[in-house]
Amino acid sequence: MNKHEELACKYFTDGYNCAQSVFAAFHKEMGLSESTALKMSSAFGGGMGRLREVCGAVSGMFMVLGTLYGYDDAKDDAAKKELYTQVQSLAQGFKDEYKTIICKELLGVDGAQKPEPTPRNSEFYEKRPCLAFVASAAKLTSEFIAKNGL
Helix, strand or coil: CCHHHHHHHHHHHCCCCHHHHHHHCCCCCCCCCHHHHHHHHHHHHHHHCCCCCECHHHHHHHHHHHHHHCCCCCCCHHHHHHHHHHHHHHHHHHHHHHCCCEHHHHHCCCCCCCCCCCCCCHHHHHHCCHHHHHHHHHHHHHHHHHHHCC
């Protein structure tokens, strides 16, 4: 396991959501404080606020990508295309391992859930495969950065 995978897993087991865990694992590379990274990504947990849509780990991965490689010129279509190509490539890497990037499909639940967070206890960690998703997203992101540089 590389340092980003370890950090992401630690954040998750400390109680942060999947998006926070992945995004905050790269806060230094993005030039963000840990607190800012955790706040920026906090709404993306549970597949976007427990709506169970795009997996939070995947959202965190995309947020890192946008922060490090994103564009800021609305007219730069080449930069948009490059970023979207990268997003789709990382999404495919996650799908290759887990078949989907949709939280409810990954967890086998029907859809949106009450906004109350699930208590983090030993039963949660035994039932939920989320730690593996967090590790995989951090690994894919780390490999992408290693290949493409900062």
